[in-house]
Amino acid sequence: MAAFFDVSFLTVQVLSALRQAAFLFLISSGLTLVFGVLNILNFAHGSLYMLGAYFIYALTLHLTGPAGFVIALLAAPLGVALVAVVIEMGLLRRIYIQEEIYQLLLTYALVLIIHDMAKIVFGPEFKSIPKPRAIGGAVTIFGGTVPVYTLVVVVLAPLVALLLWYLLYRTRTGKIVRATSSDREMADALGINMSALFTLVFAFGAMLAGFGGALAGPARTVFPSVGTEVIIECFVVVVIGGLGNLWGALVGSLLIGTLETVGIIVFPEFEMSFIYLLMVVVLILRPWGLFGRPLKVKALAEKNLGMEAQEISPVHFSVRPLVRMIPLVLLLIVPLFAGRYYQYLLTQILIASLMAVAFNLLLGTTGLLSFGQAAFYGAGAYTVGLLATKTGIGSLSSLLLAPLVAMVVAGIIGFFCIRLSGVHFAMLTLAFGQLVFAIIYKWYNFTGGDNGIQGIPVRPLPGGIDIGSNLSMYYFALAAVAVAVEILRRIRSSPFGATLKAIRENNQRAEYLGVNVKLYQWTAFVIAGAFTGLAGGLYALMEKSISPDIILWTKSAEPVLMTIIGGIYSFAGPAVGAVVFIVLNSYLVAWTENWALVLGLILLAMVLMLPGGAVGFVNEKARGAFGKMGWVRRWAFSKSGAS
Amino acid sequence: MGAPMGLLEIRGVVKSFGGLRALQDVTFSVGQGEIRAIIGPNGAGKSTLFNVMTGLFPPDSGEVVFGGERISGVPPHRIIRKGIGRSFQITNIFPRMTVFENVQVALFAHHRSSRDPLGMARRYPSVAAETLDVLRQVDLAEKHELSASILSHGDQKRLEIAISLASRPRLLMLDEPTAGMSRFESRETVELLRGISREQGLTLVFTEHDMDIVFGISEKIVVLQQGAVIADGTPAEIKANPQVRKAYLGEEIQA
Numbered sequence: 040m041a042a043f044f045d046v047s048f049l050t051v052q053v054l055s056a057l058r059q060a061a062f063l064f065l066i067s068s069g070l071t072l073v074f075g076v077l078n079i080l081n082f083a084h085g086s087l088y089m090l091g092a093y094f095i096y097a098l099t100l101h102l103t104g105p106a107g108f109v110i111a112l113l114a115a116p117l118g119v120a121l122v123a124v125v126i127e128m129g130l131l132r133r134i135y136i137q138e139e140i141y142q143l144l145l146t147y148a149l150v151l152i153i154h155d156m157a158k159i160v161f162g163p164e165f166k167s168i169p170k171p172r173a174i175g176g177a178v179t180i181f182g183g184t185v186p187v188y189t190l191v192v193v194v195l196a197p198l199v200a201l202l203l204w205y206l207l208y209r210t211r212t213g214k215i216v217r218a219t220s221s222d223r224e225m226a227d228a229l230g231i232n233m234s235a236l237f238t239l240v241f242a243f244g245a246m247l248a249g250f251g252g253a254l255a256g257p258a259r260t261v262f263p264s265v266g267t268e269v270i271i272e273c274f275v276v277v278v279i280g281g282l283g284n285l286w287g288a289l290v291g292s293l294l295i296g297t298l299e300t301v302g303i304i305v306f307p308e309f310e311m312s313f314i315y316l317l318m319v320v321v322l323i324l325r326p327w328g329l330f331g332r333p334l335k336v337k338a339l340a341e342k343n344l345g346m347e348a349q350e351i352s353p354v355h356f357s358v359r360p361l362v363r364m365i366p367l368v369l370l371l372i373v374p375l376f377a378g379r380y381y382q383y384l385l386t387q388i389l390i391a392s393l394m395a396v397a398f399n400l401l402l403g404t405t406g407l408l409s410f411g412q413a414a415f416y417g418a419g420a421y422t423v424g425l426l427a428t429k430t431g432i433g434s435l436s437s438l439l440l441a442p443l444v445a446m447v448v449a450g451i452i453g454f455f456c457i458r459l460s461g462v463h464f465a466m467l468t469l470a471f472g473q474l475v476f477a478i479i480y481k482w483y484n485f486t487g488g489d490n491g492i493q494g495i496p497v498r499p500l501p502g503g504i505d506i507g508s509n510l511s512m513y514y515f516a517l518a519a520v521a522v523a524v525e526i527l528r529r530i531r532s533s534p535f536g537a538t539l540k541a542i543r544e545n546n547q548r549a550e551y552l553g554v555n556v557k558l559y560q561w562t563a564f565v566i567a568g569a570f571t572g573l574a575g576g577l578y579a580l581m582e583k584s585i586s587p588d589i590i591l592w593t594k595s596a597e598p599v600l601m602t603i604i605g606g607i608y609s610f611a612g613p614a615v616g617a618v619v620f621i622v623l624n625s626y627l628v629a630w631t632e633n634w635a636l637v638l639g640l641i642l643l644a645m646v647l648m649l650p651g652g653a654v655g656f657v658n659e660k661a662r663g664a665f666g667k668m669g670w671v672r673r674w675a676f677s678k679s680g681a682s
Numbered sequence: 683m684g685a686p687m688g689l690l691e692i693r694g695v696v697k698s699f700g701g702l703r704a705l706q707d708v709t710f711s712v713g714q715g716e717i718r719a720i721i722g723p724n725g726a727g728k729s730t731l732f733n734v735m736t737g738l739f740p741p742d743s744g745e746v747v748f749g750g751e752r753i754s755g756v757p758p759h760r761i762i763r764k765g766i767g768r769s770f771q772i773t774n775i776f777p778r779m780t781v782f783e784n785v786q787v788a789l790f791a792h793h794r795s796s797r798d799p800l801g802m803a804r805r806y807p808s809v810a811a812e813t814l815d816v817l818r819q820v821d822l823a824e825k826h827e828l829s830a831s832i833l834s835h836g837d838q839k840r841l842e843i844a845i846s847l848a849s850r851p852r853l854l855m856l857d858e859p860t861a862g863m864s865r866f867e868s869r870e871t872v873e874l875l876r877g878i879s880r881e882q883g884l885t886l887v888f889t890e891h892d893m894d895i896v897f898g899i900s901e902k903i904v905v906l907q908q909g910a911v912i913a914d915g916t917p918a919e920i921k922a923n924p925q926v927r928k929a930y931l932g933e934e935i936q937a
């Protein structure tokens with residue numbers, strides 16, 4: 040520890056923390072600006088950063104020398120801004136009136152698309168960008184050796200911050216931007232040209248990300264997935280600082296930059312957990328971030344009433360019980376004629392469907408966008424994995440314990456998350472998910488860390504029924520999933536489910552029915568968590584090995600994607616989405632390297648053209664043919680009408 | 683003291699937003715079965731008073747007592763359970779549910795069947811019948827299958843009244859129930875409210891800008907101006923009150 044107080048050491052560390060903070064600030068200031076004005080949390084912001092880095096890479100291939108470098112450093116962000124203009128005018132603009140989730144999804148589709156495009160154009164390997172000799176070396180400050188480039192970054196970033204301040208506080212356009220960000224309706228009323236402003240701000244935010252990328256590229260390396268890595272860090276920064284708040288982004292960047300640097304020195308084994316832990320703590324104490332204020336949202340009802348245009352299957356559409364049995368019969372028979380690979384694939388589909396249907400109890404039914412479902416999936420999977428390897432407990436018993444453990448985890452996480460709503464809720468679930476990931480990833484002795492758990496034994500069920508083969512595992516999973524899905528279906532169509540729907544539609548009005556909204560949301564969160572845990576437990580039994588990857592946030596994104604593909608307002612939608620997702624995933628992986636690109640394009644098409652999802656679309660068409668009034672209602676109507 | 687306690691007592695309620703004093707020491711009482719209007723110019727604090735009374739936010743000081751029980755500081759869902767229904771100035775319904783479902787879910791909450799997670803919502807015949815009864819009261823039964831979002835503005839307002847009525851409240855609080863309605867719709871709604879109040883002995887507190895309606899149905903009126911009560915009395919007393927005439931009603935009343 041003595042070394043910690045050494046001046047040279049301290050200098051090096053402080054500068055390295057500042058450098059990290061500088062990069063974070065450049066990227067997250069753009070993110071928070073865009074959120075403030077457009078009200079969109081842009082997942083693709085990290086991808087724009089990645090483009091900035093690739094652009095400077097491509098440019099420096101041709102432009103050499105110091106002058107070339109400077110030109111490249113300025114041109115790369117402009118290129119990114121251009122891309123952003125195309126995105127905003129061509130895509131985003133079409134869905135401003137839609138619900139938040141579609142905007143999030145669209146930007147997520149862009150993440151997938153840009154990732155694979157970069158891979159196609161620049162290749163999957165790491166690229167390093169040469170720095171001109173003048174700034175390539177190192178200098179000695181207070182006895183510590185510091186790369187010159189670090190100094191460049193540490194000086195340039197505050198200059199950009201200053202420029203940003205000037206633009207926002209001293210120019211007319213800047214004032215309009217700030218006004219819009221604090222009160223959208225007011226700006227509307229003042230007759231500000233919103234669509235031009237949106238394009239401008241989106242492009243400017245992208246330029247900041249691009250500049251961050253161009254500046255970071257030569258210091259770090261570039262590869263296609265830097266975008267997804269950096270975006271999560273930036274989410275943490277802006278959420279801690281307060282979404283939409285520039286000061287918050289500045290303070291958040293400094294905090295995270297410092298914490299990462301200190302974390303690596305003092306507790307190398309916990310590095311990443313720290314930032315998620317900080318985020319969780321900040322959000323528990325100050326739900327809107329350090330500098331944030333509660334979002335001034337339009338009265339919900341008013342907003343929803345404005346959405347008639349995309350009215351989706353309001354009337355309950357019921358399928359005849361006989362028709363409903365067809366898929367089940369098919370699921371029972373088909374595997375008998377399918378090869379072992381298909382049995383495995385079908386089992387995967389079953390598990391994914393359960394995860395998606397459980398997730399949709401939150402999104403489609405209750406109106407909560409959870410981005411941390413992987414935590415419960417992981418809790419279930421690790422429950423089975425640990426019990427099976429460390430004890431002699433039977434497979435069925437361990438599987439039954441999985442939802443219970445997940446339920447407890449969901450109960451705790453839900454307790455904190457339910458206090459927030461909308462994007463803040465999504466971000467806090469994401470942070471908790473990542474925290475669970477970090478814990479399992481780092482807790483070597485107990486969880487096996489990044490090695491995961493291999494060779495999970497599958498023991499016969501009571502009565503000696505073996506579930507070791509692919510086929511018997513399939514039927515076992517089918518039985519479990521069928522029961523679980525039926526319970527979820529009943530929950531959705533119960534009075535409890537109707538109440539959840541009312542909460543989704545208008546939580547204030549629901550509260551004024553005498554419903555304890557938070558308690559109902561929490562209950563839904565716990566139920567969804569339990570079934571997600573069951574899915575995770577099944578996964579562990581099916582794969583017979585697990586790794587912490589199943590708890591990463593990308594896993595949490597899967598049920599979101601499936602649900603959007605299938606349709607959020609129908610019960611079967613998410614399951615259909617799961618089929619599409621898993622099939623695409625396995626075939627595209629075999630067929631093309633760029634399956635993320637295809638998935639991204641499909642997602643983009645879904646968001647832009649079929650906001651009701653595939654099933655919503657089919658329902659709409661089929662309603663005329665099959666739709667009918669519930670018999671009880673008809674009966675009650677005729678009866679009470681007569682009296 | 684001495685005076686008999688009303689069903690609803692507002693005592694010294696103060697509420698500020700930042701520097702703005704939205705309510706200053708508001709005190710009045712509403713008797714059982716009374717029809718009471720709260721009037722005042724735009725921004726007088728009527729909606730704020732409603733929000734304090736129904737627990738959307740607590741008063742800075744003072745208290746609200748309902749049926750002898752203090753309800754200020756209690757969360758809205760618990761206040762509603764004590765027998766209060768309310769509607770909002772800006773229509774507040776469940777837009778993408780059908781008219782039927784809007785009222786049905788209110789009844790589920792009222793009967794506490796909201797807690798039933800496994801029964802089928804459609805297999806609750808008594809709730810279905812009751813839902814249609816409530817809808818018939820506000821004349822929306824024929825439209826019960828429509829999505830609430832496609833109703834006319836007036837129908838949506840009436841649907842919200844139906845939602846508030848579903849829980850059979852003792853006290854119904856309506857924030858501008860006829861705002862934006864046509865003259866004809868307003869009349870119908872007023873008749874409807876008067877009828878319900880008379881039949882069920884329901885206490886009614888409402889705000890309204892249309893003076894014909896206010897003086898047509900209310901038994902007592904309280905007048906707010908800049909957050910303070912400037913008059914409280916029968917319609918005749920209010921009409922005669924010089925301060926009210928000067929401050930707010932002007933010529934309108936004499937006509």
Ligand SMILES: Nc1ncnc2c1ncn2[C@@H]1O[C@H](COP(=O)(O)OP(=O)(O)OP(=O)(O)O)[C@@H](O)[C@H]1O
Nearest residue numbers: 699702704722723724725726727728729730731771
């Ligand atoms: N949530 C709030 N935050 C800040 N100020 C508020 C809030 N609600 C109301 N106000 C302010 O309090 C004052 C009283 O508003 P209120 O809505 O109660 O008036 P009102 O009598 O209902 O008016 P109207 O007839 O227009 O409905 C207004 O100046 C309003 O701007």
Ligand SMILES: [Mg+2]
Nearest residue numbers: 728729730771
């Ligand atoms: Mg008002």
